[in-house]
Amino acid sequence: MSLKTVLILLGLALATIFALVCVLLTRERMPRTCQHLAPEQEDMEDGQSLVFADLTPEEMSQVVRYLQGQLGVPLVDASRAKPSDNCIASVDVQVPAKAEVLRFLDGGGARPPREALAVLYFGKQAEPNITEYVVGPLPTPAYHRDVTVQKYGGKVPYHRRPVTGKEYLDINALVQRELKKAPRFLTACCESDGTNLVILTTAPRGFKSGDRTTWFVLFYNVAGTGYYLSPVGLEVLVDHGDLHVSRWQLRQVFYNGRYFASTGDLEQEFLAGTLEVVRLQQPQADAVLGSMKPRRPPGPPGPLQFEPQGPRYRLRDNRITFQGWSIAFGMNPNTGPRLFDIRYRGERIVYELSLQEALALYGSNCPGGMSTRYLDGSFGIGRFAYELVRGLDCPYTATYVDRHYLAETDTPKTNQNSLCIFEHDSALPLRRHFSDSQSFYYGGLRKNTLVIRTISTLINYDYIWDFMFHGNGAVEVRVHATGYISSSFFHGEGTNHGNRVGPHTLGTMHIHHIHYKVDLDVDGQLNSLETQDMEYEVVKDPWSRQNTIERPYLRRKRLEKEDEAAFPLNVPMPRYLSFVSPNPNKWEHPRSYRIQVISFAGKHLPTSSSMERSISWGRYQLAVTRRREEEPTSTSIYNQNDPWTPTVTFADFINNETITNEDLVAWITVGFLHIPHAEDIPNTVTVGNSVGFFLRPYNYFNEDPSVDSSDSVYFSSEQDVGACGANPHACLPSAATCAPHLPPFHFGGFLNL
Numbered sequence: 001m002s003l004k005t006v007l008i009l010l011g012l013a014l015a016t017i018f019a020l021v022c023v024l025l026t027r028e029r030m031p032r033t034c035q036h037l038a039p040e041q042e043d044m045e046d047g048q049s050l051v052f053a054d055l056t057p058e059e060m061s062q063v064v065r066y067l068q069g070q071l072g073v074p075l076v077d078a079s080r081a082k083p084s085d086n087c088i089a090s091v092d093v094q095v096p097a098k099a100e101v102l103r104f105l106d107g108g109g110a111r112p113p114r115e116a117l118a119v120l121y122f123g124k125q126a127e128p129n130i131t132e133y134v135v136g137p138l139p140t141p142a143y144h145r146d147v148t149v150q151k152y153g154g155k156v157p158y159h160r161r162p163v164t165g166k167e168y169l170d171i172n173a174l175v176q177r178e179l180k181k182a183p184r185f186l187t188a189c190c191e192s193d194g195t196n197l198v199i200l201t202t203a204p205r206g207f208k209s210g211d212r213t214t215w216f217v218l219f220y221n222v223a224g225t226g227y228y229l230s231p232v233g234l235e236v237l238v239d240h241g242d243l244h245v246s247r248w249q250l251r252q253v254f255y256n257g258r259y260f261a262s263t264g265d266l267e268q269e270f271l272a273g274t275l276e277v278v279r280l281q282q283p284q285a286d287a288v289l290g291s292m293k294p295r296r297p298p299g300p301p302g303p304l305q306f307e308p309q310g311p312r313y314r315l316r317d318n319r320i321t322f323q324g325w326s327i328a329f330g331m332n333p334n335t336g337p338r339l340f341d342i343r344y345r346g347e348r349i350v351y352e353l354s355l356q357e358a359l360a361l362y363g364s365n366c367p368g369g370m371s372t373r374y375l376d377g378s379f380g381i382g383r384f385a386y387e388l389v390r391g392l393d394c395p396y397t398a399t400y401v402d403r404h405y406l407a408e409t410d411t412p413k414t415n416q417n418s419l420c421i422f423e424h425d426s427a428l429p430l431r432r433h434f435s436d437s438q439s440f441y442y443g444g445l446r447k448n449t450l451v452i453r454t455i456s457t458l459i460n461y462d463y464i465w466d467f468m469f470h471g472n473g474a475v476e477v478r479v480h481a482t483g484y485i486s487s488s489f490f491h492g493e494g495t496n497h498g499n500r501v502g503p504h505t506l507g508t509m510h511i512h513h514i515h516y517k518v519d520l521d522v523d524g525q526l527n528s529l530e531t532q533d534m535e536y537e538v539v540k541d542p543w544s545r546q547n548t549i550e551r552p553y554l555r556r557k558r559l560e561k562e563d564e565a566a567f568p569l570n571v572p573m574p575r576y577l578s579f580v581s582p583n584p585n586k587w588e589h590p591r592s593y594r595i596q597v598i599s600f601a602g603k604h605l606p607t608s609s610s611m612e613r614s615i616s617w618g619r620y621q622l623a624v625t626r627r628r629e630e631e632p633t634s635t636s637i638y639n640q641n642d643p644w645t646p647t648v649t650f651a652d653f654i655n656n657e658t659i660t661n662e663d664l665v666a667w668i669t670v671g672f673l674h675i676p677h678a679e680d681i682p683n684t685v686t687v688g689n690s691v692g693f694f695l696r697p698y699n700y701f702n703e704d705p706s707v708d709s710s711d712s713v714y715f716s717s718e719q720d721v722g723a724c725g726a727n728p729h730a731c732l733p734s735a736a737t738c739a740p741h742l743p744p745f746h747f748g749g750f751l752n753l
Helices: 003-029 048-052 057-070 098-105 148-152 165-179 183-190 263-272 612-619 728-735
Strands: 086-094 115-122 129-136 143-146 197-201 213-220 231-239 249-255 258-260 314-316 319-322 325-332 336-344 347-362 373-375 399-407 413-437 439-458 461-469 475-483 487-489 498-502 505-508 510-520 526-541 544-559 566-568 576-584 590-598 620-626 662-674 690-698 713-716
Touching: 048 098, 048 325, 048 336, 057 086, 057 115, 057 129, 057 143, 057 399, 086 129, 129 148, 165 197, 165 213, 165 231, 165 249, 183 231, 183 263, 197 231, 231 487, 249 263, 258 263, 319 439, 325 413, 325 439, 325 461, 336 439, 336 461, 347 461, 347 475, 347 612, 373 612, 475 510, 475 662, 487 498, 510 612, 510 690, 590 620, 590 662, 612 620, 612 662, 662 690
Parallel strands: none
Antiparallel strands: 086 115, 086 399, 115 129, 129 143, 197 213, 213 231, 231 249, 249 258, 314 319, 319 325, 325 336, 336 347, 347 373, 347 510, 399 413, 413 439, 439 461, 439 713, 461 475, 475 690, 487 505, 498 505, 510 662, 526 544, 526 576, 526 662, 566 620, 576 590, 590 690, 620 662
């Protein structure tokens, strides 16, 4: 072999070695992919939680087919039904009675039959009405029973039904026809022929039972932006109470502080030169108030939360388990998220925790704004919980769950990925101490929390519903408000009702009041209510009798009647208020859970108001009543359109019954007053706009249960804190140095609209 050949081969060998070294060095710099390990085994019962489960699409379809075949009346699909038709308005699960469920869960009894609750609108009858049927057993229905009178004490009048999408379409067509009667006015005021304007409903609809007349506010409709911030000053009152759409009428018109009998009258005043017109220009998408389009190019990605060894919670069917917690979850299409059978360390703490209602009550000097009292349950808090955006609405690596509903159609719909579950590192210790005297050590525990979240978009507002489960046995419930403010056209004394946030836009003041049901079962069903607070007493110093000292002392009180346990809104409550068990802990104190409310609620509607009884739950920041199966909810979807004769009146639940050693329910109101301001443009931010409550163990345990957490950290000055065995955090460089598996980003939330 020649020297030249040897040199060539030697050069190739060196090049190969160099390339391999480069590859190896590169691979060492690239972290390995995180390997998911199975979470610790938790006791997950074999399908017991399905007794609370939402209906599957197949079950919904079975109910629809059964009703179509068994009722003996023609049923029109609600998506195209006229008021004079019969239709299936909604189908949801009928949760069995609590006694039946507990016999099944705790007593070894039979599984209760699975049933559905179907709401039907009967417009094609001599006496139109709303009827509710329980249909079962599922999955193959064989019976139905009318429960309307049993639930509400009588038939439900037809005018109380929520407005359907088809009804809104017919109203919009009427408004468009009426706008054509004022062409010159529209051109002058709005550079419009009416087709670029959109209507926004208000509610309730009139002044007395039987009314169905609604103010609709007109806005510029600019694609890709929030039209809620671009009012044109025009509002119309539509009477849509007749069963025949052809008889609906436009009753009044409002423009710039004045009222007119019709759009024709408005046009005549304009042509006569007696109408003061504010001439607006059609807003452009790049300059409109409501644009949320980014103004800067994307920057580097922010911090990312991930699980190095996979999620530490387990999800099976409708039940989640996590570090001692066990929760069954679901979604009511009207009232939104609902949780059942919440247990910690195997003991039931809460039987039911559910959202009941969300009220938004507005003020304005325009008719639409001043008459608005939205009860969002009638629109559909759960139904309008759309797909969540991965990495923004919830952590990118969260678990996303589909929710199904049947409302205003005979076909089940799916809001995919509309509920998320994740473990949240709050970047805050749950507890900690650094000892700098006697002995030197550090002990602590990260505040890692299981979060169940869904977000409802109710016209302009977005509500973020959070249910959080902490390592010390506490439950936290929180709601954030974001989205767009609603607005009125700025005119006259508008700033008496809000702040001007645009050239012609008044951000109208309003309150958000949210109501929850909490059926606590603290160490059993039979509980009492105890308050604790502090007082000062002046006593002589035992060691210096000529001097006195102001000594705090604890004032305890057992509340015996419901009237004592109804705490008015915005009146100071006892600082400690607990559901107590008859059974003591190791230290001879009653095992208890404390309710701690965090709220900045506005003022409740005066009780003299003709519609106040429909939202009488808002009188109280907290009311505790005896649990009754016939009082399952604090309100009704029918209260919105007939608040003057409410179908359900919460105030009637409070009738001074005994609440000592009884099965009790806490009804909690949280909320805040919102006076919109410039920084609410384009969107209201979540910062400072959250309220909620805690359920905290109070002598329920013998010590803080989080001491048993495997996440605890302790090391002393005598240990090598860099050793993995002495300090779990020293293990992180090896245990958590990996690249998380991020699924491809996908969003299909626009598909069902």
